Amino acid sequence: MNIVNRRLDLYALTWRLPIILWQLVFFVGPVVFMVAMSFFVVRNYRMMEAFEFANWERMLTRGFFWDSYWYTLFVASLSATIAMCVAFPAAWALAFRASESVRRWAIFLLVIPFFTSYLVRTFSWYVILAESGVLNAMLGYIGLGPFRMLNTHFGTIVGYLTLTLPLVVILQTVSMANIDKTLVEAARNLGCKPLATIWRVVLPLSKTGFIVAALFCFILAFGDFVAPFYLGGSQEPTLPILILDTTKSGQQWPRAAVVAIMMMLTLFTIAFTAIALAYRKPKGARA
Template structure:
């Protein structure tokens, strides 16, 4: 029988900075936010307390659940669109492009992240406005003008600005690692392109695809810029609701309730997605 495991001081020493970082900059603020959610605001001043009035106020109001389900829906929709739009480009880069071209393409896809997301979002004003570039082009063929700003469409475009390059990169890296001989064997056996994708590529790329979709959802779910500036916040998402709540009588405790609900949702989705991504097929061993 083996004795109790000894603590590896060397490994613990190298892990300690990460542990301290998580404690100071993640766990600590989260615990503080949970504590704030039980405080009360009196005369525009936050007072320490332990009352459930903020939770009751937010979770029993229709406007909170309207924002919650709308945010969940539009984040899921944008993640789905990003994955579908990114797939053809990622397929071409993974299976049609040379290694050198693929590296340059990934580099060019990374470049947008070097610039401010707010600046990239504002640039869509010129394109999506009623007198903008896109409506001008549609006008030449007798269409439009269409209202694209301050709408769901504008919000989706903003989300795609944030998530689409990442989706292409992750899908490309995932599919580039698929054994190409399996695809060639499927073709030699008469497997059609769609069947090859469904039976060969997607099962072998499942983990990377789920992780890519998860990142797209997380970024969209917590984004404030796109629904506020391009969507017009006509149907407020949860980040916009947090802003409106803090402006309404300095209700930081109620805003903390919204933030905690967002984090609970994101953790639930993330753990579920990771479990699906790394779940082994039935009948597999090891």
């Protein structure tokens, strides 16, 4: 029996080995090097091996770092909230009102934007949001505008939604489509109003999918460089823009590593907290 178990373990390990090596080479290795690099020093524009906390002290005691940190945290949370609210009506209609074939086609069409470069999609908003662009031209017909939408916080949010909204709609749709429809019908038969049905039946049953969707949206927005740089105009630099500015300032890669590590620690903390909430069983539930 032990020989059989050992053979099974060896067989399983053999198939797991490629993904383990992949993670070690392309994730664990670079992260370890980045942590080590955060203690290096730069002298005469050259990075030298050392073990000093000067980079950490320099970045974590400066107001510009914390301004960028809290702004990035705020704008990523705001974009996740907006994406979840905007996506919900479409996901509800696809999950409960559309037929299965229509739902499949809708999900396929939502995937199509990911076939093109996110940078190309972002630059297309220049034509739409410019002061002489499509949106202002349409508003001009009813006597409004022109409004300044590029190089603003609004432009940043539009860029984030371009990146995340299709994914959020897909995740919400799949999550709600798996709900037993008889439970929704039972709630209605018992006199539950539509909003109460959503709050008491739909959201609890699709909690895991909704939290995962919000988490993906937050992670993508938190680490995105394109939207705040090209559409937001770096009015208030986010952490990815701060990394770029830091590397350009005297080749300070160790200080940029500090910013990147703080971003990773934040994302890991939020991700593990969200996953714990998503899969936490309600009190009184059986294992």
